[in-house]
Amino acid sequence: MRRFAAGLAVLSLAAPARATEDVIHGATVSASFGTSSAGDTLMGQVGGAWAGLRALDRGWLMQWDLLVAMQAGYLGNEHPYLFLSGPHLAGWLEIGRRLQPSRSFSPYVGVRLAGDASYLGNPDVVLSQINVGSGVAGPVAHGAARVAIGSASATDARALLITLYAQEAVDGPGIHTTPRAFTEGGASVRFDVAGVLMTSLDGFCGATFDQHDALRGLTDSTLRCGVAATARKVFKNGMWLGASVSLAHDTDRVVYDAGATYETGDPPVFGVALWYGLSFWRPK
């Protein structure tokens, strides 16, 4: 722990006190493998990405990550595997304030809006007439609004943000699923070396509110926990390579009015993605 704190101090003090800018934008190609309750997935994606972190006067920090892509691949919910393709739009924007801009390591507050929407289909298949693909096939949408507090360092060369956050997250309706809202809390770490590296680690847990089903005499709630890590290595020619890993798990608690309680667990949702990015123009 002491070594970690010392590292933070080095990171935050070693560089001159100027504004940080770490931005990538360009075309991306990615491949991913994932598991889901609807089956395993193997996907490819082609699109454009724009992501970065920018400090304004060392007081304001803006972070964003935007992806517009077409994706295609296979979902293992049917024999033979189901080919799917369609658009994918994902993005988030966080604006935060370093409360003591003159200090290299400052208290930080920020707000984030995030959204992720995709539609994967197959023109030869009616998705409601085959094994359910909810969570992968058909409309899939997630959204979240976050408030974060923590510490942030932002120099010209490096940025480090360590935050705790609370957020409201929403799963949109799927082929056979209805929307669900989660109240979540988590911790996030982001470390950037301008023009070289973007990394983040995020862990959270959250739950739905209890939903009472009077007809069947039970109350249902879901607990979700997850962790995700992302790293992008940026090269001098503007190319970047990225990797991400995520793991999430839903457990459901059903309490019958008569007293019995069942705690069930979905299979964990695991994902790994690798991608290659090429800037439309070389960074300055």
Add this chain to the structure above:
Amino acid sequence: MRRAWLALVALAWAACDFQKPDWGFEAIDSMTTPADDPTLGCGVVIPADTLAGARAACTFGAGSRASDSLGIDEATRARIPIRHVIVMMKENRSFDHLLGKLHDIEPNVEAVPSSYYNLDVSGHTVFPTHATTTCIPFDPNHQSQSIAMCIDGGAMDGFVQNAAATTASDGTFALSFYDPGDLPYDYWLASTFAVSDRHFAPMASGTFANRDFMMFGTNAGVVDTGLLYPPPTTPSIFAELMNAGFTWGAYSDGGPLSDALDWYHDSPGVHSKQDLLDALDAGTLPNVAFVDGRENFEDDHPLADVQVGEAWTKSILDHAFTSPEWMRLAVIWTYDECGAFADHVPPPSACRAAPSDSTFTEMGPRVPLVAISPWAKRHYVSHVVHDHTAITRFIETLFGLPALTARDANSDALFDLFDFSCGRDLSVPDAPAPGAGGCPNPNPPGSD
């Protein structure tokens, strides 16, 4: 870098290794079956079914009780002298295929029309013929697209072409049938106890979806067998039983519930076949037992020898007939789906399970269903239309449980197969020996 890769691989392995859902039924292994009520006995009168029309109109929803949809009041329901049910759901045989000659010894059973035929791939007519082997060496595709082809909009004439298209054969075996000489014990059961000649698979598809209807009152998003299981949050007959203080067990030396839930021998509530026989002998049956044979060997799923399956059935019923719980027992012997073996009766439609569910309302082809119990009517043929959710409704009624979905809520509950009046001969007549296994076993245990 190497460590990073190792960590990544370990994480992927861990994620994949735990891909099994957790159904949260651990408590079943320590639950005790409620004590028998010795005052239960004959004399219960199930009222005339005056709500069949309302059920046909899909009037009732999830949560409805037997008093709502069946007109059986709580006092009557509680006096029904059946406290144990064994669901013996075997695999992949249609009614006409397995019991196509039952009409000859039980005339109330609808006969296969002499004019019933399919066309083969060359356009030649194929009529039902006596199967030449009890080990049919083909397993035609029997998932949703194939069964739709077999049903052919109600013409019931696509079985041979589907079988030809999906096996290395001319497909004519799909129109074959067995007779009492082939399956003496199966025919004895069907002609001695109460048989239904209008029992349909709940969905025109394969094992998983059809078994899911029995356990959940819905296919729970599963259409075709193979890669997908219902989410463990799906309301189930297991949870409903436990919540009401009743017990269940899944018994198999192979995949319990024919693998439809991805349960294994160490899953809560899962036991071996010998455990079932021991429970029958000791009088320690759970309230509901689901028993399955080893896949493709004892469960009649092709390429199994159906005479081996017949002997497996008898091995369980021999213990049932002598069990101290026989007077409280009903065994429901049926098949999950037709397996793309032909049946001549077009499947009807049923109620949609839930608004958010798949839109599957067309049942699959008929399968055998026989109620075996001291309280089952003898030499009785039911023509009441139902599917596997009638088994669900039967269990719900016996144990006072609410309907899981609109599908079971609007289902019949099999009670026309039973007679609880006093003065009947409740003894079990002598049974014939099963077939001895008339062909080399193409699929010995462990070969699947």
